[in-house]
Structure formats: C-alpha cells, structure tokens
Amino acid sequence: MEQLVKKRAVIKSQVTRFGSFVDEVQLGNKNIAELKTRLKRLEKLWDEFDNIQTEIEENEKVTNQCCQPGWQRCDEQSQSTERETFENKYFEVISHAEEITELNKSVNKTTIVDTYSQFWANLPSLNLPQFKGSYEEWLRFFELYKSLVHDNARLNKIQKFYYLQSCLKDDALRIINSLEISEANYDVAIELLRERYANKKVLIRNHVKNIFELQPLTRESHVNLRKLIDNFLKDFRSLQTLGEPVQHWDTLLIHIVSIKLDKQTQREWETHSKNITTPKLDKFVKVLKEKCQLLESLDGKLANKFNERTNEKVSMHITSNNEKNSLFVLHFLQKQ
Structure with missing residues (x-):
C-alpha cells in the first residue's frame, strides 16, 4: 500500500511540473516543440494514475472491513477527493497546453501565408508554360x-x-x-x-502514334489543313529532339500525311511530284503551306464578295423604303 501511494505521489508531481513548464512556455522561456513532446508523455500518465488509484481504493476497502463504520466513510471520501483533485489538475494543464499548441499553429500558418505572399510579390513575372501531365x-x-x-x-x-x-x-x-x-x-x-x-520509349511511341492517327481531311479547308500541318510538325520535331533518325523517313512520312489530305489536295500533290522519284519532306510541307495560303486568300476574297453583295442588298432595300416613304409623304401633302 505504501508503495502505491509513493507511485501516485510521483505521478502527481509530474503533472505539477508539467503545469509549471506550460507557464514557462507561455512566457516565452521554453520551446514549443518540447511542450509537444512532453504533452504526449503526459497523456499516458492518466492511465497510470487511474490504475494505481483504483488499486489503492480496492486495498482500502479490504482494510476498512475491520474498521468502525465512521472511519470507513472518512477513508472513502478521502480517496474520492484524491481522485477528483488529480482529475481537475490533470485536465486543466492538458487543456492549457493544447490551447498554446493550437495558437502556435495558427500563428505559424499566418506567418507562412504572409511570407508566401511577400515572396511571390518579390519574384519577377515570367510567362511560363503550363503542364498537366501529357x-x-x-x-x-x-x-x-x-x-x-x-x-x-x-x-x-x-x-x-x-x-x-x-x-x-x-x-x-x-x-x-x-x-x-x-x-x-x-x-x-x-x-x-x-x-x-x-520515358524515352513511351515518348517516341506516343509521337509516332500521333502521326499515324492524324485527323483525315474530308474537304478543302485552310483551317483544318493548317491544323494538320502543325500537329504533324510538333510530333516530328519532338522525335528529332528524342534522337530518332527522322531525316531518313521522308518517303514514309510523306505517305502517312498525304493519305490524310482531302482528295483535291492529294491530286495536286501527285501532280506536283509526278516527276520526282524521291520527294523530300521539307518540300512536301512547303507545298502544303502554300496551299493553306491559297485557300486563305480565296476564302478572304469570297468573304469580301459576300459582304459587298450583302451591303448592296441592304442599300437597295433602304433606297426602296425611302422611295416608298417619299411617295407616301407626297400623297399625304396632295390631300392637304
């Protein structure tokens, strides 16, 4: 029994010392990191105290069976007071310590946000690319x-x-x-x-796959043709960067891209290259770009003609309405 009381006293003194340490942390004399470590250790003391106190109470019940009834009630009240006092002190210092650690977290977050904002404000502005994982x-x-x-x-x-x-x-x-x-x-x-x-192997495979899967053109369109050329050149240049011998693939690449062209553009390319045994890729691309420029020019002229005709119709309609209005006014005046 005496040993149990001594163990209980050790635990009570540890809680008291922890309370003093918390006060020192609040005054700024102790480290918050050490407080967190001590707090974890203190949380284990509750079970230790509860086990020891329960054992003391059980032992006293056995002892009190031989005592007068008034003494028994006094001992029970004493142990109940002992438990209640410890509980109050224990949870008080635990709560105080947790308040300090939470406050510290809040202050640190505010400091980090302020530092982050200030940091970005001082960085030079750069027009950077975006990458999503393709x-x-x-x-x-x-x-x-x-x-x-x-x-x-x-x-x-x-x-x-x-x-x-x-x-x-x-x-x-x-x-x-x-x-x-x-x-x-x-x-x-x-x-x-x-x-x-x-991953070089995966990158090469994906770029080759993209070239084989270029979207076929169903009709002449400078927009779609330009898109096809751009997509092809993007993958072609990536293969170059990856070290693939694309400089020897002219015939193969011309065939792959040419079958994606609309029928009219295919015929024009065949006519252009009929006397060339081994056409070059750069020449092929140049022809396609020139076709784009031609289609853009034709589309621009058609748009201008359409606008001119629309304007003429609008002008005629306004003139006609004006003439009708004039006749109406003249007729009205004659009646007057």
Missing part, C-alpha cells in the same frame, strides 16, 4: 521551363520550386504535392517528374 507535351514544356527557370542563375532553388508549382496542373502537380518547398526537395521534384514523363 507525355506529348513534356519535352516542349521542360525545354521552355529549363531555359526560363531551371538554368536561371539569378534564381535560388526555393524560388525555382515556387515557379515549378505554378506551372504544373492536375496529374503533374499531384506527383510533387507531398513535397515541402525547400532547396533539397526542388531537385527531388525535378527527378520525380523526369522519372514519370521523360
């Missing part, structure tokens, strides 16, 4: 980002990390979302993105 867009994105940010000696790694986050969206952003912004983590973020998207 393999086909990775090379174009990273080459531009690399030249504007990654290789920029005037920016430190934390600044580069902020810029990187501002460029990424959707799947690409989720890859690095778990990383805290720091100099060391910037290199980790770049490496994670490269591991995911700089």
